[in-house]
Each structure stands twice: as C-alpha cells, then as structure tokens.
Amino acid sequence: MRPSGRDLSEMRAVSIDTDVTKHAEGSCLIKIGDTHVLCTASLEERVPPFIKGSGLGWVTAEYGMLPRSTSSRMRREAAAGKQGGRTVEIQRLIGRSLRAGVDRVALGERQITVDCDVLQADGGTRCAAITGGWVALRLAVNKLMKAGDVLSDPLLSPVAAVSCGIYAGQPVLDLDYPEDSAAGVDGNFVMRGDGRLIEVQMSAEGAAFSREELDTLMGLADLGVQNLVAVQKAAVA
Amino acid sequence: MRPSGRDLSEMRAVSIDTDVTKHAEGSCLIKIGDTHVLCTASLEERVPPFIKGSGLGWVTAEYGMLPRSTSSRMRREAAAGKQGGRTVEIQRLIGRSLRAGVDRVALGERQITVDCDVLQADGGTRCAAITGGWVALRLAVNKLMKAGDVLSDPLLSPVAAVSCGIYAGQPVLDLDYPEDSAAGVDGNFVMRGDGRLIEVQMSAEGAAFSREELDTLMGLADLGVQNLVAVQKAAVA
Amino acid sequence: MRPSGRDLSEMRAVSIDTDVTKHAEGSCLIKIGDTHVLCTASLEERVPPFIKGSGLGWVTAEYGMLPRSTSSRMRREAAAGKQGGRTVEIQRLIGRSLRAGVDRVALGERQITVDCDVLQADGGTRCAAITGGWVALRLAVNKLMKAGDVLSDPLLSPVAAVSCGIYAGQPVLDLDYPEDSAAGVDGNFVMRGDGRLIEVQMSAEGAAFSREELDTLMGLADLGVQNLVAVQKAAVA
Amino acid sequence: MRPSGRDLSEMRAVSIDTDVTKHAEGSCLIKIGDTHVLCTASLEERVPPFIKGSGLGWVTAEYGMLPRSTSSRMRREAAAGKQGGRTVEIQRLIGRSLRAGVDRVALGERQITVDCDVLQADGGTRCAAITGGWVALRLAVNKLMKAGDVLSDPLLSPVAAVSCGIYAGQPVLDLDYPEDSAAGVDGNFVMRGDGRLIEVQMSAEGAAFSREELDTLMGLADLGVQNLVAVQKAAVA
C-alpha cells in the first residue's frame, strides 16, 4: 500500500557515517533512505550575549538545503537574501531538541553550533537532522571530555526524531516524500533514548485527527526512535 | 499555587468584541486575561500564484506584536528589516490552523488574509490569535455569503486554540506569562469545535515528558477549547 | 460642502483615553473622528551612542499602520522587509516635534521612545500621533518625576498638531480621508500650547498656493491646536 | 555677523552649467556656493504600474550624496544596504516639487527620472537639487518637444527652492553648513516662477517660531527664488 512497498511500521534503511569532514569537531553523514544530511558540530569558546557570564553553555543549530537537493531546483537562500519561514522553523526545532538533552551547567560557558545541510531530500529531513545532529554533537563533546575541558558528561541522553502520519487512511512510520506530500495528517516526534518526549508536532492539512489516532502514531514513533537510537549508539561507539 | 491563584484547569476571563474596525470585512478584539489581540480578516479577489486557475481559495495569516505590547520594549520588526523566527513560526501556525477548518472549493478562487496584531501580551498570544482570527474569518465569510458570492458555507467548523503545560510539577491550562516563562514543558493545542485535533505542538525546554502527561494535558486542552468555542459562537451569533 | 457636513473650521470629535496598556510607562488611545492611534511611551535608562556621556536625554518616535487600518489592506512593513518612505518621513516628524517641547538637560541621560501605531485610519494620522504621543510622553515623564528621577519638569509645553488644506477651493481644518485625497493643497502645523510654531509642512500636488492662503490656513490651525491642547490637558489631569 | 560675512538677505554665488554629461536627455551641474549637485533627467517611454494606461506622465526624483561630499566621510548607502531616512525624505520632496510644475496630461504616458547627486555639500543640498533638477527636466522636455513627441509644453512654470532660517536671532537667506547646523529654526521654500508656493517646510529644533517670523522668512525666500529663477532661465536659454 505504501509507494515504497514498506510495512506500515517499517522505517527506511538508516546509516550514519562519522568524521566525514576534517575540520569540524564532530561530524556525520546520515542517510535515511534517500534523505542525506551532512551534520557538523562546531565548538566555540564564546557564548551569545544573553548568557555571557552565566557559566551556562549553549547549543544551537542551523539548517539549509542545497539548491538541487530537491526534485526541482529551489532558489538558494543566500542569493534570495534571507532564510525562508520553513528553514527558520526547522532550525529552531533542531536547536530546542538538542538542548533538551544537554546539561548546560556541565557544558560550561561555550557554544556548540550544529549545522545540518541537506545534500539530498526525500522527506523527513528535519528528523534526520536532529538524529544526525546529535551524533555530531556527541563526537564534539567527546573531544571536549578527552581534552579534560569538561569534567562530567553534558549529554544527558541521546536525542532522535522520526516522522509519522496518516497516509491513505493508515498510520505510517517514517514518511518519504511521496507519502509526506499526500498525507493529510503528519508530524514529528522528538524523544530521548529512554522514550520520554521532548517535542511533539502533529498537524493536519485539510483534515483533523482524534486523540486515539495521535496515540497510535506515538506508538509507531516509539518504535522508530528506538531503532534510531541503536544506530546512533553504534555510530559513536 | 498558580501565580494568578487560578485552579489548575481554570482559564482566564475571555471576551471577544466584534466589528472593531470599520475597514476590515471581519474583525474582533479578543482578550484572554491581559493578552489582547486585534484580528482582522481582509478579502481579496485574487489568490497566490501557486493556485491561480485552480478554483481553490486561500486563507493565510500574518502576526505582529506592537513594540510595547511586552513588559520591556521590543525592537519593531519593520525597523529591524525582517520578521523574527518566532513571528514567522507563529504566523505559519495560524494560517495552517485556520485553513484546516476551511473548504477551499466552497470558498472559491479568492484569498482572505487574517492579521493578528498583539496590542498587549501576557502569554498565549498565538492561541488568542487563532481563536480571534477564526471569528474575524467567520464574519468576513458571512459577508461573502450574504452577498451571494459563495453559495455553501466554506467554514467547516470553528477553530480554537489553547495552551497547556507543566508548571511547578502540575499540569495547568492556559498559561499566563509568569507561568509560560517558568514552565519546563508547554505547548499549544488547536482543535475544531467537535474536539478533533488540528495541530499539537508540545515542547520541553531542559526537561522531557511522558505519554501519560501528554494525555493529561490534552484533556485540559479539550476543556479549554470547548469554553473558547462557546465564546466564539456567542460573539458571531 | 464638506463630505462629512462639517463647517470649514470644525474639527472632528476628539477623545484621548489614557493608560490603555499595562506595560508602557505612558500610553493613550487617541481618536480623532475615525482615526485611531495607540501611543505608548517607553522609558530606557540608556541613550543613543551619539549623545552618550553628554548628560542630555533623547526622545524619539516610531510610527506604523496595522495592515488593515486602511480601506484596502496594505502590505505589512515587517514582511516587506523595510519601512516605506512615508513611514520614515512621518516618524522623523513625530520625533522632531516632540523633542521641540523637551528640555533635554532636565530629562537627563535617558531615552523615551514614543510608538504610534495606527489601528484605524481616516486621514490625519500623523497629527493624531503627535498629539497622542505627547500625552503618552507626559504620563511617562510624570512617573519619572513622581519617582524623583528627574527634579524639574523636562516638558516645556504641550505639543499638538493639526492638518489644514484647501478643499474644493475652500480652506478647511482637520481633513478626513476623502478630503485629504482630493485636496490640491494640504499640510500639517505642529504647535506648542502657547501658539508658537514648531513645524509647518504645507505642500501642493498639481497646484500652488499664495502667502495669503497660507496665512488663512495658519489661522485655522491655531484654532484646532487650541482645541487639541485642551483635550490633552484634560486627559493628563 | 554671518560666518561667511554675507548680508542677511544675500545668497551665495549661483551658477548652472548645462549638458554636462553626454548620456542624459537633460543635465546640469548647479553650484550654490560650495554646494555642488549634478542633476540628470532620464526619459523612459514607460510609467509606473499605478498610472499605466491612464495617459498621464510621471516625474520622479532620486537623491544621493557621494560618501566624501561631506566634511567627514559618510557610509555609502549602497554598501549600507538601504537609503537613510533623510535621503528618502529629500527625494520625495524633490519629486513632489518638480511634479507640481508639470502638466502630466501634456507630458503623455512617459516617465522622467531626475537624479540629483551631491558632489560637494555645504548646506542647502535639497534646494540646489530642486533648482538644478528643474533645469535638467527643462532640457529633457525640450528634446521631447523638438522631436515632436509632445505637442504643448508640459512645464507650467520654473520651480526653484531656497532655504531660510533664524541664525543667531536673525532671519537669514540661503544657509550654508555652519549656519544650518547652528540655526534653531530653518526650512525650505519651494516656489514657482510666479511666486506662488509649492511647498513650505519650516521646523524648529529646540526652539519655536511665531507667525510673524515665518512671514519674514517667506519674504526672504521670495527674493531668493526670484534670483534662482533668473539663473535657471539664463541657463536654459
């Protein structure tokens, strides 16, 4: 029934290659099916003005799509002179999600910027960005710890995200682009490794959903995130 | 326990005054406690390029805060030269939420822009904007129907929104600013008049939540939206 | 002869409600006929770089129109990415006018920003903004004086403004929108409470005027400003 | 008493060289003392969208200052990414002033853009721009008439402008920069060749003025404009 022939609760193949760029403190290339996102974590020994002197660290994220990561070429945001609303919304979500797994006292007064750049898109780029972004963050923090710059681990838990939705009347896990563009209800679940929720975003376009349906989707998401967390752990091991 | 002395499931006082500006096709001033939002609906007999010729209508929204709607003055976005990420995120949510209650075929190839401008802020401005925005939209559509420009009602259902969160360890309904800035978990529920969900956005900052907690919050939201829909109905009667 | 049936030297009804927002140090809603402007005065204990350390205070103003304050919806300036030329021109006028009534030594090294946001427009918004802006400023300064932060009153005189023009060959006071858009000659007079002039801006579009006509208009303006100053005084009493 | 030693009603030396650039349909370099403005008039056989099909013509103006036209270098507006408020205000004034002397029916559906670029500034640049701008416009219109593209002269009258102010307690004509920066009251008078007024802009900074003072300044302006119109006529003869 799904365009890809997958089962309702079947994710696409997931792989995470680490240390893919020589400059970044942490980096990975995450592939979730045909969605490929390059994630880097950059460490700076300075923080934004609003927390200067607080002793707290900061984790933030930026997101971009290469112009031809999509089926027809998009305008380059740097050429357009601004980031679009969707980009801004996504990068705020990534930053909030990653921060929810960080002990900012333990991190100390420094900033880690996670850049998530989509090389190829086929649905679910923001979830891939969060999942891969956490791996890049983990690797960068490992360097800090190995150098003795932080003493206790500032990462409380893995953070991963997956999309779910109602496609052709059925609840499905991990929507690809054909499903995403046809689904009346879909959203993203960001969770910690222990299954607790960090962010739920579910929305209907030209439709509505019940509390029961949300519950079913959350069950699927739980499965998906467990899978992703296992891949994350293997990647950073 | 709540700073305002309200019960956990008690909303602030809600009022909606309609037809508050002489130019807009529909308008209202919604007050939810000390949060005051002026909502106008503007009708145009043209649609955005991407649906030209499709016969479908479009509903979109814009959101702004007056510089001194807040406790300390914010920079005017027009002077800053761009809308901030939060503004963009909110106005996309309002637009999506209102469209979820619209039959775009019945509306016909025309556009209604709902402007939500916050005159005074005390938490929950985006929920007030959705709830008041729907009233403005309803009044504008009434004019279209009275003029015979649309034949069947394009509004499928009222749309209203309320915030919930976990404040000081307790699930609470309709957070005001002091609660909102202290809550570790909070979010917004957008629903139709029949209780079905249109959008759920729940996020944790420096915390996480369980599926059971989400369920409890959804119950509170249900109560709140029923209340708001009753006020909406009285306002447009 | 006037569309509204008013006499040549008759102003529209004027009202000023004070303390209309809970956050601003001073605020009012001024209504001049169907022109409604929300004015707030925000106090900050810092000044712009160019007077830092001078001991002098600063008063500045910003102006905006809600998108549907006008008969057809205007583009939101924040979305357009810049303030239009008319907006810039008006807010510079408001700032200059208000400063002309301020003793900047007595104010001390602090800044008051007066925001004038047009909720509904029907001609004469800049004059209403100046007149209402002065009331908001007066109320904010009162707070400073009551708190003992300034010792002698920095406000030298009330400042108010009114428009005049030649409509259908006749000199008229306080043009509404139908008159404003048809008048070949019109302008604004900003005056102090004692009748001395602060700013005169009179311009002709597709026409010209004589010194005698300017003199007649100035006589009308004198009447109008006396009226406005009386309303200001009552409002802040 | 004046820094330059001039009498109260004495203008600076005025010269206008015409046809100073080979590309523009009309051009001149106007020098008013040490204020030098290059004015060009560019003809285009198209009009702005808002008058398309109306049969009416349009005259508009743009204004700029070279970065080092002033005593200390100003930031280049193109590099800053926008025109400042003062620039916008001035170019709107120039455009309005020139249009006030144009019969837009006689001009026909075409546009003339007058660019006024300040090569060297010493006070009064906007008045020089209007006065020189009219000469450039006159020369461009002459070409149109010679070519038979317009049949009756669209220029109703010369348009010229001069500044006046109260400097050291005395009314003075044509302020140079040292006077301009010290004057508490100053402004600009734009007039037609027959002495009728097109625009009056008089403003006080930290001061106020009486109707009598305005009258005296207007008398000075009258003298100044007669002088300028004579130079304009000689230049285009």
Next chain:
Amino acid sequence: MRPSGRDLSEMRAVSIDTDVTKHAEGSCLIKIGDTHVLCTASLEERVPPFIKGSGLGWVTAEYGMLPRSTSSRMRREAAAGKQGGRTVEIQRLIGRSLRAGVDRVALGERQITVDCDVLQADGGTRCAAITGGWVALRLAVNKLMKAGDVLSDPLLSPVAAVSCGIYAGQPVLDLDYPEDSAAGVDGNFVMRGDGRLIEVQMSAEGAAFSREELDTLMGLADLGVQNLVAVQKAAVA
C-alpha cells in the same frame, strides 16, 4: 619545500564521482586533495528575461561554502542575509568560464544552472568548482542529447581550471590552503581542453611579478589542466 612535500609541478590527487544525487540532471563530487565540491547541473526550460525570445541558451553558476567546510566556522550566508563579495566574484567566474565552452545556439532557449557547494575546503575551491561544474554540465547535456532535445552537441570543449602561484620564491602548481594563505602571488587559469585560455586571474598581495614569472606559471597551469581534462574525460566516459 612545499608543506605537503609535493614537487613544484605536482598536483594533489584528483577524483570525480558522477551521478551522486538522484534529482539533478547532472552531478558529481570532485575531490582535489582535501578540497571537496559537490556540483549539480539543473536544467530549466526557461531563460533569463534578457535573452527571452533570442533562441539562445544560458549557463549560469552559483557557489557556496557550507559553514564548517573551513577550519573555523564561517557565518552562513543565508543567515547573514547576503552573499559576500568573494562568493559573488567566484560564482561570476564559474559562470563565465563554463559559458566560454558552450555553443549557446546549439543549446537552444533553455537554462542550465550549475551549483557548486563546497563540503570541505583546502584551497583551490573555485578551480575545483569549474572543473567539477563542467562534468555536471556535460552529464546534463548528455541527457538532453539522448532525449533528442538538442541535435548537435552544445559543448565545444572541456573546461578546467587550476591555481598557480609563487610560494616561498618558487612557482608552484595547485596551491593548498597553507600555500594559498602564504603566497604573495597567486591566481587561476581557466583553459579549454585544447590548451587555449579562457580566463587568467593573477594577483599579487604585497608583492609584484614579472612577465617571465607569469609565463612560467602559465606553463605549470598547462600541465595541470591537461591532467584535469584527462580525469574529466574518464569520469564522463
């Protein structure tokens, strides 16, 4: 003597992987040592306004660096709100260079946009972008020819580019970042497959060079480009 231990006329290892993204009509990942650039060619059946109706085709290019492609993180240009001067300069060079190898009549009225995004930078990114960009272009044009949309081959010759410079007093081929930042004289040579020149850009910073030195560098460039063209041909075979 070179930091990398290479001989003066020795290039870094070069590889070109083709068809690396599923959406673009042509694509490759070019690696020149540690400089990695992802190049895509996007075909559109429309041309820029200035050649509409001319029957001629257009090839253009855009260039970007991922924020952490460099040793310390650069600001994302989309977030900064504009492309920097260096970016603009480079993408104009890439576009000009590629067009020099295109028969625009044979291409027909369509546009190909070549996007060159630097994933990892170690000197010579613009040369890698031109060399890889030509491969992406070749692959996209092959599709057009296979589909019968163009009849004769619009690509006249391969186009490739290499940098040369004077490092530590010696002429060297293909500078990496440590050499590039220390060289007093360096530049880029863009050539066709037959050795004829398309673009020469040689510049000195705090130094100067003789015609003899330029001649020596050109000899090195000749070698380098022959090498690159061989790799290009193998990649597209």
Next chain:
Amino acid sequence: MRPSGRDLSEMRAVSIDTDVTKHAEGSCLIKIGDTHVLCTASLEERVPPFIKGSGLGWVTAEYGMLPRSTSSRMRREAAAGKQGGRTVEIQRLIGRSLRAGVDRVALGERQITVDCDVLQADGGTRCAAITGGWVALRLAVNKLMKAGDVLSDPLLSPVAAVSCGIYAGQPVLDLDYPEDSAAGVDGNFVMRGDGRLIEVQMSAEGAAFSREELDTLMGLADLGVQNLVAVQKAAVA
C-alpha cells in the same frame, strides 16, 4: 578600424585634475576619453577590527556609478538595497591593487578609503578608478607626511591600470564602450611604475585566446601604463 579611428596601440586622451573637492584629504577627477571618475581619499585614524593593534595600516576602496553615467539609466544601488556583483568585484580589485603599492608598516595604524564614483562611463571605468584612485591616495599621503604623521613614504610605487583586448581580430589598447561590448577577449592589467605586474585579469566570452595573444596584449598594456604613470606624476607634482 577602431570605431574611434584610433591606432591599435593608441590610448584615449587622459587628464587628471587634482584637489577637486574641498573636504577630502586627496581627490582628483580623472578623464580617459569620455570616461570620467571622481576619486577621493578619506583618512581615518582607525582601522578595521581584523588589524586592530597590529600597527599596520589599511587601504580600501569603494566604487559606484551614478545612475545616468551610462547610456540608459541604471537602477541606483542604494535604492535597490545592495551593491551588484559587478560593483563588488570591481571595488575589491581597486582595493587590492592600491594596497599592492603600499608599505602598510610605514602607513601606521590608520585607514584610507578611496571612493571612485563614475560620473560618466564609456568603457574602462575600473582602470580609470585605479589610476585616479592612486592619485587621490598620493595626495592624502602627502598631507600625512607634511604633517609629520608618517615618517617614511608608505607609497612604494605608482599604481596604474589599463584595459586591452582583441577587437575585430586585432589586439587593441584601452577599449572604449563600443569596443568593450563587442570584444570576445578583454581584460585589465594593473602595474607598478617599474612595469612589474600587480594584477592580470583576462577573460574570453564565447571565445578563447593563446599564450602568444596574451603576450601581445601585455606588451600593449606596458605602453599604456607607462603613459598613465607619466600623467599621474605630472598631476601630483
């Protein structure tokens, strides 16, 4: 054979008038045929952040064209809200070229900004800007030396630039606009007074060139620059 009737190696008439504006520390108006560029050098006792405290000076340049310096009016860059790619490319070239002739230690920690504004364009504006810019720089540095602010001359050599190209199959010196727009190969040579090269930029549009042709053009450039340096020396004598 050349549109102007000039010999292949014949430059246009060159003149440089110095001290043309009263405010700038150094200034000139350079005319190369019908190309007229106003160059000013502005001295500031501060440097950009990246060299603060280094003891080194900085020379930078900005470039602009008046809107009607060209045959049809160009959009004003300040109104467009940004400098175009061509402008950015040119002003970076001017800055680099001038710095190549400066001993930044001898200059000391101060900045000189050279503004090059094209009053009238007929090809070769960037070369005129470099040649005239150096004269303005020389005059400003002379003032510094006369005042004893710098002890040894920071200007190592004159810097001048000329364009060459292949027009109608023939190598020509100093292209005017008709030649420039028709030439398949053209470029700019920036040299010091001793004939050593600072920058070579040669590019082909729809063509290619051989090393022999480049050599011939360089010979022409050599002649041209010798001529320009003689005029520079006379102007600053």
